[in-house]
Amino acid sequence: MRIVVQAEPFDFGAEANAFASGHTDMGAIVTFTGVVRDLPGDPLDRMVIEHYPGMTEKALESIAAEARERWSLGDVLVIHRHGEMRPGDMIMMVATAAPHRVDAFAAAEFLMDYLKSRAPFWKQEFTADGAEWVASKDEDEDALKRW
Amino acid sequence: MRIVVQAEPFDFGAEANAFASGHTDMGAIVTFTGVVRDLPGDPLDRMVIEHYPGMTEKALESIAAEARERWSLGDVLVIHRHGEMRPGDMIMMVATAAPHRVDAFAAAEFLMDYLKSRAPFWKQEFTADGAEWVASKDEDEDALKRW
Amino acid sequence: MALNVLYFAWVRERIGEPREKVETQAATVMELIEELRAREERYAMAFSDLSALRVAVDQELTEFDAALDGAREVAFFPPMTGG
Amino acid sequence: MALNVLYFAWVRERIGEPREKVETQAATVMELIEELRAREERYAMAFSDLSALRVAVDQELTEFDAALDGAREVAFFPPMTGG
Numbered sequence: 001m002r003i004v005v006q007a008e009p010f011d012f013g014a015e016a017n018a019f020a021s022g023h024t025d026m027g028a029i030v031t032f033t034g035v036v037r038d039l040p041g042d043p044l045d046r047m048v049i050e051h052y053p054g055m056t057e058k059a060l061e062s063i064a065a066e067a068r069e070r071w072s073l074g075d076v077l078v079i080h081r082h083g084e085m086r087p088g089d090m091i092m093m094v095a096t097a098a099p100h101r102v103d104a105f106a107a108a109e110f111l112m113d114y115l116k117s118r119a120p121f122w123k124q125e126f127t128a129d130g131a132e133w134v135a136s137k138d139e140d141e142d143a144l145k146r147w
Numbered sequence: 148m149r150i151v152v153q154a155e156p157f158d159f160g161a162e163a164n165a166f167a168s169g170h171t172d173m174g175a176i177v178t179f180t181g182v183v184r185d186l187p188g189d190p191l192d193r194m195v196i197e198h199y200p201g202m203t204e205k206a207l208e209s210i211a212a213e214a215r216e217r218w219s220l221g222d223v224l225v226i227h228r229h230g231e232m233r234p235g236d237m238i239m240m241v242a243t244a245a246p247h248r249v250d251a252f253a254a255a256e257f258l259m260d261y262l263k264s265r266a267p268f269w270k271q272e273f274t275a276d277g278a279e280w281v282a283s284k285d286e287d288e289d290a291l292k293r294w
Numbered sequence: 295m296a297l298n299v300l301y302f303a304w305v306r307e308r309i310g311e312p313r314e315k316v317e318t319q320a321a322t323v324m325e326l327i328e329e330l331r332a333r334e335e336r337y338a339m340a341f342s343d344l345s346a347l348r349v350a351v352d353q354e355l356t357e358f359d360a361a362l363d364g365a366r367e368v369a370f371f372p373p374m375t376g377g
Numbered sequence: 378m379a380l381n382v383l384y385f386a387w388v389r390e391r392i393g394e395p396r397e398k399v400e401t402q403a404a405t406v407m408e409l410i411e412e413l414r415a416r417e418e419r420y421a422m423a424f425s426d427l428s429a430l431r432v433a434v435d436q437e438l439t440e441f442d443a444a445l446d447g448a449r450e451v452a453f454f455p456p457m458t459g460g
Contacts, residue, residue, distance in 0.1 A: 011164070012164055012167055013159075013160030013165075014160055015160075016160050016163045016178065017158070017159055017160030017163075018160075020180055020182065020237065023182070023235075024182070024183075024234045024235035025185055025187070026182060026184070027181060027182055027183075027184040028179065028180075028181060028182070029178075029182060030177065030179050030180075030255075031177065032175065032176070032177050032248065032251070032252070033167050033175075033176040033177075033178075034174060034175060034176075034460050035170070035171070035173060035174055035175070035176060036171075037171065037172055037174040038171045040172070050386055052385055052452060052454070055433060055436035055437075055452070058436055080459065088171040091460070092460060099184070101179065101181075101259055104179070105179070105252065105256050105259075108177075112248055112460055115459050115460050117457050117458075119457060119460075120385065120433070120454065120457055121458060121459030122454065122455065122457065123458045124386070133455065133458075134458045135456075136455070136457065141456075143249075197303055197306075199350070199353070199369060199371070202353035202369070205354075206355075227376065239376070248460070263374075263375070263376055263377040264373060264375075264376070266374060266376040267350070267369075267371065267374055267376075268375060268376030268377075269302055269303035269371065269374065280304050280375075281375045282373075283373035283374065
């Protein structure tokens with residue numbers, strides 16, 4: 001299990017390859033990557049992500065540990081950036097390795113659902129109109145109910 | 148949309164990076180990678196995948212097209228190898244890009260479920276005991292019912 | 295009509311070849327199977343349990359009662375195991 | 378007791394600083410909020426709608442009625458938007 005919180009960009013392909021290569025007993029690897037979107041009609045200059053150092057790592061570790069309890073997983077990777085990002089930049093990734101695809105998919109979705117609204121990150125978007133904190137979505141809170 | 152059927156290995160990381168980098172309007176990228184597993188107790192020497200040239204490409208294209216009809220997707224990638232592979236080798240990958248994670252996840256799972264039992268590939272495993280065709284699993288057929 | 299008949303995986307192994315040209319008047323896949331079964335023991339063996347077989351006509355998965363009019367290629371194989 | 382009180386995102390902006398030491402006898406998070414609200418307008422503003430706020434005590438998410446005995450760090454922030 002590896003949890004990384006950093007300001008620097010990460011190399012998604014290199015991380016995905018390294019993660020997938022380590023496991024000859026895992027048949028299924030799932031990755032999710034979040035990318036800064038350019039907003040149609042209101043072009044995004046940049047996104048800044050604030051986080052709570054210390055709690056962030058704890059929250060991600062506890063989410064990953066819970067995923068490992070719920071599903072048969074070989075490994076979990078979470079990388080999440082903070083600081084300034086531009087449209088097209090990768091914000092974060094999770095990866096799961098499991099003997100079977102059902103577990104790898106379910107664990108990756110679970111990690112994402114929890115990470116969205118239980119890990120202490122806050123997004124702020126900067127456009128020509130100024131800065132705005134991204135509001136949390138009811139659907140993200142609702143997504144937790146299925147687990 | 149890109150569908151590749153080939154005997155040669157592919158570079159998962161490079162493919163994943165190229166796929167994820169092309170889309171500043173897609174916030175969510177999901178990949179699934181299938182890896183040849185080493186069987187505990189009965190070490191696998193190699194796996195050979197037979198396929199039906201012509202029909203394979205058609206089946207994969209039609210599965211990918213159906214995914215694009217069902218979900219809001221920006222792009223789909225499917226790479227599937229045939230021929231001889233060793234434990235730890237990557238057999239195939241799918242990748243989906245969508246504005247939102249729910250669509251990217253659902254489409255990737257749908258692609259995998261259909262690809263497992265509707266694309267004309269047949270796996271044969273070679274161990275010290277000889278060669279054996281991998282039997283299809285009832286659970287793979289059942290997995291199609293949820294879509 | 296002349297059909298290209300293809301076999302894959304263990305069906306190919308039982309029949310002993312990956313493809314052959316078959317001259318037939320069969321109207322459906324099932325009639326084609328009956329003709330093949332009647333030919334030789336290896337065909338009878340390969341087609342003994344249809345629940346273990348799948349069929350594609352012109353590279354589209356279909357059922358055993360599918361019509362063959364206009365078909366050029368019929369393929370028999372076990373359930374697929376991709377992914 | 379002396380608590381480290383942290384603010385994030387727009388809560389930090391409204392309060393005007395990211396952290397401060399608070400000397401308090403508050404037994405619960407809610408009592409601490411009442412004390413802060415009574416201090417200055419900017420606190421009253423930041424804590425005006427608790428449904429828009431979340432709280433963590435010693436870096437664990439918790440509820441507003443959570444006890445503070447033994448706590449060293451309390452953080453207030455809006456709902457999280459990671460991923």
